[in-house]
Structures are given as structure tokens and as C-alpha cells.
Amino acid sequence: MDNNVQRSSTQSTNSSLIDNFNRSVRDLLVLIRERRITRFEPLFERGGGFTYSSLEGYELWEQLDLLHRLEKEGFLRSDLSESILQCPHCRSTEFTVQLSCTVCDSTNVTRGAVIEHLACGNIDFEHKFIKEEHEGNLLVCGKCGKRLKAIGVDYSKPGIFYKCLDCRALLPQTQNLCTCLNCAKSSKEDQLKELQMMRYEVDSERVSRHFVTNNLLPIVAEKLHTENKIRASCPGKIRGLSKVEHSFGLLISHRESGEPILVADLLDNGRNGIDQPQDSVRILAFYAKSLDASFSTKNIIKRILVIQSELTKDAIELADAYGITVLRQDNADSLVATILEIIAGGSSKNTISDDGLPET
Amino acid sequence: MIQEKVDSGQSNDSTFTVIRKRTSTPIAKLVLLTGIAFAILAVLVIVTQTFILLVALLATLSLSGYLLVALKRQKKLRSGKRIQVPFALLFGLLLLPIAVAAFYSFENFNAKSIYTMIVAFGMTLTFMYSMVNVPLTVYHKRMEETRKMIFAAPLVTIIVPAFNEEKSIRKALDSIVEADYPHKEIIVIDDGSTDNTSAIAKSYQDKMSPNNFIVVSKPNGGKASALNYALRFAKGEYIIAVDADSIMGRDAIKEIMKYFQQPEVVAVGGNIKVKNRNNMLTYCQALEYLVGINLFKRAYDIFGVVMVVPGPLGGFRKKVLLERGEYDRDTLAEDFDTTVKALKTGRAVQASSYAMSFTEAPENVAGLYKQRLRWNRGNLQTLMKHRDIISNSRFGMLQKYGYPLVFLTMITLPFLSIVVASFIILALLNGEWFFILITFLIFVALEAILAAIAIVMDEEDWKLVLLSPFFVVGYKHLIDIFTIKSVIDVAFRRNLKWTSDKLETKKNFPQGHE
Numbered sequence: 001m002d003n004n005v006q007r008s009s010t011q012s013t014n015s016s017l018i019d020n021f022n023r024s025v026r027d028l029l030v031l032i033r034e035r036r037i038t039r040f041e042p043l044f045e046r047g048g049g050f051t052y053s054s055l056e057g058y059e060l061w062e063q064l065d066l067l068h069r070l071e072k073e074g075f076l077r078s079d080l081s082e083s084i085l086q087c088p089h090c091r092s093t094e095f096t097v098q099l100s101c102t103v104c105d106s107t108n109v110t111r112g113a114v115i116e117h118l119a120c121g122n123i124d125f126e127h128k129f130i131k132e133e134h135e136g137n138l139l140v141c142g143k144c145g146k147r148l149k150a151i152g153v154d155y156s157k158p159g160i161f162y163k164c165l166d167c168r169a170l171l172p173q174t175q176n177l178c179t180c181l182n183c184a185k186s187s188k189e190d191q192l193k194e195l196q197m198m199r200y201e202v203d204s205e206r207v208s209r210h211f212v213t214n215n216l217l218p219i220v221a222e223k224l225h226t227e228n229k230i231r232a233s234c235p236g237k238i239r240g241l242s243k244v245e246h247s248f249g250l251l252i253s254h255r256e257s258g259e260p261i262l263v264a265d266l267l268d269n270g271r272n273g274i275d276q277p278q279d280s281v282r283i284l285a286f287y288a289k290s291l292d293a294s295f296s297t298k299n300i301i302k303r304i305l306v307i308q309s310e311l312t313k314d315a316i317e318l319a320d321a322y323g324i325t326v327l328r329q330d331n332a333d334s335l336v337a338t339i340l341e342i343i344a345g346g347s348s349k350n351t352i353s354d355d356g357l358p359e360t
Numbered sequence: 361m362i363q364e365k366v367d368s369g370q371s372n373d374s375t376f377t378v379i380r381k382r383t384s385t386p387i388a389k390l391v392l393l394t395g396i397a398f399a400i401l402a403v404l405v406i407v408t409q410t411f412i413l414l415v416a417l418l419a420t421l422s423l424s425g426y427l428l429v430a431l432k433r434q435k436k437l438r439s440g441k442r443i444q445v446p447f448a449l450l451f452g453l454l455l456l457p458i459a460v461a462a463f464y465s466f467e468n469f470n471a472k473s474i475y476t477m478i479v480a481f482g483m484t485l486t487f488m489y490s491m492v493n494v495p496l497t498v499y500h501k502r503m504e505e506t507r508k509m510i511f512a513a514p515l516v517t518i519i520v521p522a523f524n525e526e527k528s529i530r531k532a533l534d535s536i537v538e539a540d541y542p543h544k545e546i547i548v549i550d551d552g553s554t555d556n557t558s559a560i561a562k563s564y565q566d567k568m569s570p571n572n573f574i575v576v577s578k579p580n581g582g583k584a585s586a587l588n589y590a591l592r593f594a595k596g597e598y599i600i601a602v603d604a605d606s607i608m609g610r611d612a613i614k615e616i617m618k619y620f621q622q623p624e625v626v627a628v629g630g631n632i633k634v635k636n637r638n639n640m641l642t643y644c645q646a647l648e649y650l651v652g653i654n655l656f657k658r659a660y661d662i663f664g665v666v667m668v669v670p671g672p673l674g675g676f677r678k679k680v681l682l683e684r685g686e687y688d689r690d691t692l693a694e695d696f697d698t699t700v701k702a703l704k705t706g707r708a709v710q711a712s713s714y715a716m717s718f719t720e721a722p723e724n725v726a727g728l729y730k731q732r733l734r735w736n737r738g739n740l741q742t743l744m745k746h747r748d749i750i751s752n753s754r755f756g757m758l759q760k761y762g763y764p765l766v767f768l769t770m771i772t773l774p775f776l777s778i779v780v781a782s783f784i785i786l787a788l789l790n791g792e793w794f795f796i797l798i799t800f801l802i803f804v805a806l807e808a809i810l811a812a813i814a815i816v817m818d819e820e821d822w823k824l825v826l827l828s829p830f831f832v833v834g835y836k837h838l839i840d841i842f843t844i845k846s847v848i849d850v851a852f853r854r855n856l857k858w859t860s861d862k863l864e865t866k867k868n869f870p871q872g873h874e
């Protein structure tokens with residue numbers, strides 16, 4: 001019942017979230033690659049409870065869903081880290097806890113250290129045994145009246161016990177009554193939902209394979225060729241002025257003359273690190289390559305860079321300055337559509353002068 | 361006992377029980393039991409119709425009465441030279457019946473009269489030995505009930521020498537931490553243990569402030585050396601030495617400290633009890649300890665000449681230990697030896713029955729034999745070492761009461777007991793069934809009364825009364841034979857180890873309970 005309530009409430013928002021989700025998963029993969037994250041661990045934060053700190057900005061349940069999806073797709077491996085209790089009515093993990101009698105459910109319960117008098121079996125709070133004397137105190141059993149002699153011989157201290165002031169029961173443990181700070185509903189401890197928070201290890205090999213196999217340019221070339229009768233090749237090779245043969249992720253040539261119209265490359269960014277060239281360097285390299293290749297034609301060659309994750313502001317400006325169109329690789333169809341648009345229209349913004357220098 | 365409940369029943373703090381001071385002490389019960397004991401002896405006199413027993417009975421009563429009157433007159437009776445107890449009277453009591461017996465049997469010489477005489481006399485004598493003390497101990501109990509402490513609570517250092525005690529030290533330390541006293545310091549001396557003793561002890565440092573819980577490891581050197589080593593670390597003016605395999609009573613420290621309020625008290629012994637009561641043998645030992653403490657230690661305590669401050673629980677003034685050369689290693693009984701050294705200061709050594717320690721007794725005859733041999737040898741060594749006491753009158757009650765009584769217990773009574781036992785066998789062979797049976801029953805009854813007195817005094821388990829027959833025949837003779845064997849060993853210096861590195865002490869001086 002409780003679970004149903006919760007599920008339907010999730011479902012009502014689901015449809016609008018799905019797209020966001022797909023996007024979030026992709027973002028998360030990029031995040032993993034960019035920040036070289038190797039694990040996600042639940043950590044306790046003051047005021048917020050347990051959370052995956054590298055996923056800040058998401059609600060806890062979003063974090064859990066995201067991580068679960070990535071795990072299902074094989075990017076993460078998990079094992080149990082923390083088990084925390086959740087309100088069965090809402091998702092809150094914050095409660096006020098009250099002692100409650102296991103016999104009569106009363107919350108009028110007190111607790112304290114007890115003594116068991118082994119000779120007569122009397123168990124009661126320690127202070128009930130204490131008989132103050134001029135010189136310290138004695139322990140005297142209230143039931144049989146005997147003086148207690150030595151711990152481990154005629155009495156023991158079994159620890160903390162609870163006494164219900166309504167039904168007078170003396171209990172070794174109570175049932176905790178938890179009142180949710182969020183929805184104010186009370187639940188017994190065993191009615192609370194268990195939330196297992198896992199520790200996730202990133203399968204970094206699987207993640208990098210994802211980025212390699214996720215090159216959409218061959219599909220785009222195929223689509224352009226078959227559906228739009230455009231001469232597109234992948235990879236496309238052009239011998240430049242320097243006699244060096246350049247290879248492009250995508251090359252679109254004039255149907256008759258065979259002269260290049262458009263070159264595109266997949267910018268495998270997001271792996272910026274000490275041993276990786278900066279995005280800007282790679283943008284410049286792409287520009288140089290295309291410039292060398294464009295000497296064989298009089299046409300203005302269009303340059304496209306397909307990126308897998310966001311570029312820095314500097315890199316965008318650089319690409320812009322050199323007339324390179326930057327496209328985000330979302331899916332093949334949208335790429336095809338955009339490329340067709342570029343070929344047809346030839347945006348004024350992305351024109352390059354004949355001398356090969358960017359117009360300013 | 362009146363219980364007054366003030367129970368507002370709402371919170372921890374407002375709910376408490378006040379138990380008022382006892383209004384009826386067990387003294388009335390004890391006086392009644394003492395009367396019954398003497399009545400039984402009177403019945404014995406009538407049944408056997410022996411003049412000599414009448415003499416012994418009257419002598420016992422008069423000695424007891426004399427001591428009580430002397431005590432009343434001089435309340436602050438201590439070991440010094442303040443009271444002149446008739447030493448001659450004490451021994452005269454023992455010698456008189458023998459003289460009378462010799463005279464009597466010479467007059468009416470026949471086989472039957474010899475048996476009855478010797479059996480009745482021997483057994484009565486051993487009982488006289490207890491009976492003299494009964495009125496004294498009842499008096500002592502009354503004194504004890506009213507003993508109060510002016511609560512200054514000076515620092516007390518509890519020393520726990522331990523050698524391979526990983527199985528028991530936890531319980532021992534639990535009980536010391538639990539003991540009710542505001543100002544205590546605990547020093548555990550790990551005497552070269554090869555097990556986890558030291559690690560377990562160190563885990564207790566969190567429960568107390570680290571200043572008040574010290575664990576020191578040293579190479580193995582025996583119990584006396586461990587105790588001496590600990591004295592160097594002790595900050596307290598008062599030392600309580602305990603065994604690592606014993607459990608300290610909750611009230612032990614403050615009860616011992618009550619005695620130390622009197623400046624003339626230099627040492628205080630504890631009340632040792634058997635913890636593992638799980639078979640006949642350990643039950644018998646429990647009763648033996650109980651009667652030993654309550655019928656003998658209390659009497660010794662009155663005169664301030666408690667002869668053994670037992671290893672499992674004993675308090676000392678540090679100054680006295682240091683002045684008297686700490687603990688010696690030249691006997692097997694460093695507790696007895698140290699006590700005698702303390703007594704030789706001419707000041708008082710006392711025993712508290714409320715300061716308890718619970719210890720494991722041997723569970724089989726072989727173990728008991730080993731233990732008693734060790735104790736007895738140690739005791740005899742100590743008696744020999746300090747034999748100068750006998751001839752030196754400046755030792756006061758130690759010379760006149762303590763030392764001779766221990767000597768009597770150790771040497772005379774066991775031999776007498778065996779002689780009587782062999783005459784009983786002889787009498788049985790001669791068909792004296794009825795006489796022996798009646799005598800046996802009377803003595804069982806007497807023994808039961810003594811046990812009952814001890815049980816009332818210590819609020820002990822009434823089941824122990826059922827063991828009384830074994831203290832007339834059986835367990836008593838087992839212990840006597842062990843004692844005789846030890847005496848013979850020492851006398852002929854057979855197979856005698858003078859020192860030992862194993863930490864094992866006498867739990868309680870076998871003051872016999874004859």
C-alpha cells in the first residue's frame with residue numbers, strides 16, 4: 001500500500017524526467033571521464049545525511065537512480081556500503097525517535113542501568129538497590145533484603161533496561177517509535193524502509209570503450225549517402241598541398257567534381273589531462289589539416305567539429321574565430337539535419353576567406 | 361528491616377527506595393545458637409557421664425567469660441601490652457583434661473572406659489577449641505555492626521600481581537573497578553606472563569582515568585617480587601593486595617579502610633569465600649572457610665592478632681611494608697610471613713568480615729592435596745622463621761594468643777584427631793556401636809550449630825549446614841591427614857621447595873575448624 005503510493009507519485013513525474021535522465025546519464029559519463037572518477041561512495045554530511053558528494057546538485061533519490069542506471073548498463077560495479085532507514089510515507093531519513101513499550105506501545109518509558117540479584121532473580125534499576133550510608137553506599141536487594149556482595153558472584157549488571165510507567169513492565173529493549181520530521185507520520189522501527197546505499201566502482205575501461213564506439217560519424221555518412229544521395233565518405237582522405245594525406249571523420253564532396261565541400265572530425269574531448277593535448281590545440285590542428293586539404297579546391301570548405309562533451313569557453317571562442325561549426329553529438333538524425341542545413345545554407349558566420357585566414 | 365518506599369514513579373531521579381538501618385541485628389539469633397551449643401555439650405556430659413568433660417566445659421565457659429569481662433572493662437583492647445590474658449589458663453585448659461583423664465583411667469581401668477574416655481575427650485577438646493571462641497565472636501559481631509567510618513577516604517592503591525591470568529583477570533578487574541570507594545588507584549603487575557594478561561589489563565585503562573590505572577610488565581620473579589615491584593609505583597599510603605584470580609567484594613575497600621582509621625592498625629585481612637560451589641568438595645571448603653573466618657578470625661581480630669592477612673585480599677599500611685622489608689621470598693607463604701612481620705611491630709592486625717573476596721577452590725582431592733601441602737609447608741616455614749616470638753614477651757598477644765593457637769592448630773589438633781579416629785575404629789571393632797553413634801550424632805549437632813552461627817554472621821547459604829557430618833567424619837580427616845603429611849615433610853625436610861615462581865598463595869589459613 002505504502003509502496004504503491006510512493007511508486008505512483010514517482011510515475012507522475014517520470015515522463016517529463018526521462019529525457020532529462022538520458023541527458024543526465026550522458027552527462028554523468030562525461031563527468032566520470034573528465035574528473036577521472038573511479039568510485040562513488042555515500043558520505044555523511046552534516047545537515048544532509050548520507051549523499052554521494054561527487055553528484056552534488058541532485059537529490060539523493062536522483063543520485064540513486066542515476067547510479068543504478070549506470071550500473072545496469074555496466075559502467076559501475078556495486079557493493080553494499082550503508083544501510084539507512086527511510087520514512088515509508090515520504091523519502092525522508094530524518095526522525096525524532098521515542099522509546100515505546102513492546103507490551104503496551106506506551107511511550108511513557110524510562111531507561112537506566114540495571115542490577116540483577118542472582119540469588120533471588122530480582123532485576124531492577126541500579127538506584128533502587130543503592131542504600132546510602134555514612135561512608136559511601138551499599139547495594140541492598142529490595143526483594144529479599146540481602147546485601148549484594150560482589151559483581152560476578154551474587155549480582156550482575158546486564159546493562160541498560162527500560163521500564164514502562166504505564167504497564168510497569170521492565171524490558172531489556174524497547175520498540176523505537178520514529179516520527180518523520182518531513183511528513184510527521186509515526187512508524188515503528190521495523191516498519192521503516194531500508195535504503196541500501198551502495199559503494200560503486202567505475203569500470204573505466206567500459207567507460208572509455210563507450211566513448212570510442214560512440215562515434216556517430218560513420219552512421220551520419222551512411223545516412224547522407226543513402227538517404228540524401230550525398231557523396232559522403234567516412235573516413236574521407238584528401239591529399240593536401242603538403243602532399244600529406246589527411247584523414248577526416250567525415251568528408252562530403254561535390255557530386256560531380258568530387259571537390260571537398262565539408263570536412264568534419266570527432267573531437268574526442270573530455271579527456272583533458274596532463275598527457276592529453278588541450279582542446280584548443282586540437283581545434284587548431286583540425287583547422288590546419290583542413291586548410292592544407294582545401295588547397296585542392298576553389299570552394300569554401302565547411303568545417304565541423306563534433307564534440308562529445310562541452311568545450312571550455314576559450315575553446316568555443318577559438319573555434320568560432322576560425323569558422324568552425326561545433327556540433328554536439330546527440331544523435332545521428334539531428335547531426336544529419338544540421339549538416340544538410342549547413343551545406344544548403346552556408347551560414348554567413350562560418351565563411352572563411354580565400355587566403356585561408358579567418359575574417360574578423 | 362524496615363523498608364520505606366518513596367516512589368513518585370515518574371522519572372529515574374525521583375524514584376528511589378530508602379532502606380532504613382536494621383532495627384533487629386542477628387545478635388539475638390547468635391546468642392540463642394550459642395546457648396544451644398553449650399546445652400548440647402552439657403547433654404554430652406550427662407550421656408557419657410564423664411567427669412572430665414564437665415571440667416572441660418566449665419573451663420571453656422570460664423575462659424570465655426573471663427575474656428569477655430576483660431574486653432568489656434577495656435574496650436580499646438589491642439595487641440600491645442595493655443591486657444594480660446592468662447596464657448597459662450589457655451594452655452592449662454588443654455592440659456588439665458589430659459591430667460584428669462590419666463588419673464581417672466588409672467583408677468577405673470578397663471577397655472571400655474579407655475575408649476569412651478579417649479574418644480569423648482579428644483572430640484570434646486577439639487570442640488572446646490571452637491567453643492571458647494563462640495562467645496567472643498558473637499561479641500565481635502556486635503562490635504562490627506556498629507563500626508563507622510569517619511569518611512576521609514585517603515587514596516588506596518590496589519595491587520594485582522598477575523601471571524598468566526588471561527582467563528580470570530577480567531572478572532577480577534571488573535570487581536575492583538566496581539568496588540565502592542571514591543579514591544582508588546589500581547596497579548596491575550604482569551609478572552612475565554606469556555599470554556594476553558597484559559593486553560586485557562591495558563584495555564581497562566579506558567574505564568578509569570589513566571593516572572589511576574597502571575599496568576606494568578616485568579620479568580617473571582614470583583608473587584613476592586611482583587608485589588614489591590608494585591610498591592615502587594604505589595602513590596597511596598594504603599595498599600590492598602589482591603589475587604588476579606579472585607573477585608573483590610563491592611564493599612571490600614571501604615570496609616578495610618574503616619579499620620585503618622585507628623592508627624595502631626597496620627594490616628587488615630579480608631573474608632575469603634569459595635566462589636565455585638559445584639561439588640561436595642568445594643562446598644566443604646566453602647563451609648571450612650566460613651567457619652574458620654567466623655569462629656576464629658573474629659576472635660583473633662578482637663585481640664588484633666589476626667595471623668594471616670590472606671593473599672586474595674589484604675590491606676597494609678605502605679609505611680609498615682617498606683619499613684619491615686617488603687615481601688620476602690624465603691617462604692612459600694608470603695602472606696602469612698608478611699602478616700607475622702606486621703604483627704611484630706607490636707601493632708594490630710585485624711580482619712574484616714564485610715571485606716570479601718571470592719576465590720576458586722580446588723575441585724578435586726588431588727588439587728586440594730597440592731594446595732594444602734603448599735599452604736602447610738609455607739605456614740610451617742613461617743612459624744619456624746619467626747619462632748623467636750615464643751620467647752619474647754614484648755610481642756604481647758601475638759606471643760600469648762596468636763602464635764600458640766596457630767601452632768596448636770597446625771601441629772597438635774590434627775594428630776589428636778587421627779588418634780581419636782583410630783580409637784573410634786577400635787571401639788567399633790569392640791562392639792561399642794551405640795556409644796559411638798550417640799557421640800557421632802551429638803557432634804554432628806554441635807557442628808551444625810557452629811555452621812549455623814557462621815551462616816547467620818555472614819548471611820550465608822543455609823545449605824552449608826547439611827555438610828556438618830563431613831566435619832565430624834570425612835572431610836575433617838582428609839584435611840588432618842594433609843596437615844600431618846606436611847608436618848612430617850617439613851620435619852624430615854623431604855622434597856621441600858623453598859621458593860617457587862608460580863603465583864599461588866594460600867587462600868586462607870587453614871585454622872582448622874576442629
Ligand SMILES: [Zn+2]
Binds near residue numbers: 119143144146
Ligand atoms: Zn534479592
Ligand SMILES: [Zn+2]
Binds near residue numbers: 106169
Ligand atoms: Zn507498557
Ligand SMILES: [Zn+2]
Binds near residue numbers: 087091180181184
Ligand atoms: Zn515521512
